[in-house]
Amino acid sequence: MNRTQQRGRSARGTDRSQARRKELIAIGRTLFANTSYDALSMDDIARHAGVAKGLIYYYFTNKRGYYLAIIEDAVAQLAERADATPDLPAYDRVRHTVDGYLRYAQHHQAAYRAIITGGVGFDAEVQALRDTARARMLTAFARGAWGRDDLPVLARTALIGWLSGVEGVTLDWIGEQRLPRETVCALLVRGLEDTLRLIAEYEPDCPAPPAG
The missing domain is CATH 1.10.10.60 (Homeodomain-like)
Structure with a gap:
């Protein structure tokens, strides 16, 4: 051979x-x-x-390693599903990102809960994966809104506040399923619009995308 x-x-x-x-x-x-x-x-x-x-x-290696691999894979899928589409206008990219995030949570509820709640008790590695998920989501939203990866401190802080609300809303939504995904998406996008306008007041380099 x-x-x-x-x-x-x-x-x-x-x-x-x-x-x-x-x-x-x-x-x-x-x-x-x-x-x-x-x-x-x-x-x-x-x-x-x-x-x-x-x-x-x-x-x-062991059950814990197996579980961590599952969560890590879920984080990658969540970020991929929610990542912005570069050929869309800024507002549509933002809406696409939020909708992709909700679609993932809706169809992979256990994986989403594990990412957001930290899985089995407090585990430093699981928490690190959750932090990775948040960081990738922030990057996805920054690309959607401004077409950039780097975030000024104020913009990052404001987006983390909004994203924390998104996580709470999404967990409640997948548990109750009383609202259609489109309605939840519209609510979250409206909240993001308000956050982006607030950021624009303090960070001229981060202008709010025009509403669609």
């Missing part, structure tokens, strides 16, 4: 390994959505996944 063939076989093996890991994360997302963390053993996880327990250990 020549080197080209070896590289090809290695790449295929890596692709299969990554696909298997993603499959196990998807299975774990469903398991932890329906069963509490403490109630699931590694034997339970392996049985539901239809794999040997050793495979879970191979990819994730």
Whole structure:
């Protein structure tokens, strides 16, 4: 076997390994959505996944590592789903970002709750993942509003205040489901518009996008 063939076989093996890991994360997302963390053993996880327990250990080391991988994957999906679309006008990018955020929370409720509430008790690594999620969301909203990643301190503080409200509203909404997503999106966008206008008063470099 020549080197080209070896590289090809290695790449295929890596692709299969990554696909298997993603499959196990998807299975774990469903398991932890329906069963509490403490109630699931590694034997339970392996049985539901239809794999040997050793495979879970191979990819994730232990149950906590598995759970953290699931939350990390959820954070990445949330940020990707909510990230702004660059070819839209500023106001539409903002609305798209909020709607993408709500869609993710609606269709992945357990993962969203784990991100926002910190998962199983206080865990520094879970909290770090939550901070990562917030930072990526702030970047997404900054891109949507101003087409930039860097935020002045005042703008960041104001957006964190608004985002904290978004998290509370979203948690209540997915628990009650008494309002259509479009209505919740409109409420949150209106609140963001007010926040962006306030920021613009103090930060001329961050003008509020014109309303659509």
